[in-house]
Amino acid sequence: MGSTNGVVPVYDGDGSDYGGLFTGDEGSKSGPEAAAFGGTPGDKYDSCHHRSCDTLGNVDPEVLETMADALTHATLAWCRAGTDD
Secondary structure (H helix, E strand, O other): OOOOOOOOOOOOOOOOOOOOOOOOOOOEOOHHHHHHHOOOOOOEOOOOOOOOOOOHHHOOHHHHHHHHHHHHHHHHHHHHOOOOO
C-alpha cells in the first residue's frame, strides 16, 4: 500500500490480496472542510498522529465504532467470497 497511516490491512491466505480502512490521518483541511468541521485551512487532519498526544483520549468513539463496523463487514464479505452462501 505504501503507507501505514490509518490502514488496517486484510490479507488472503497467500498474502497477495489486501484492503484497508482509511481514517483521513494524512493530508490537510481545505477551506470548505474547515468551515464545515472546524479548524483552519491547511491544518493537518490529525495533528497528533504518531505523536505523544496520540492516545486513547484522542480517539473519537463514533469514528471508532464506524470503522469497527466497516472492518467487520469487509471481513465477513471477504470470508464469504467464493462460497455458496
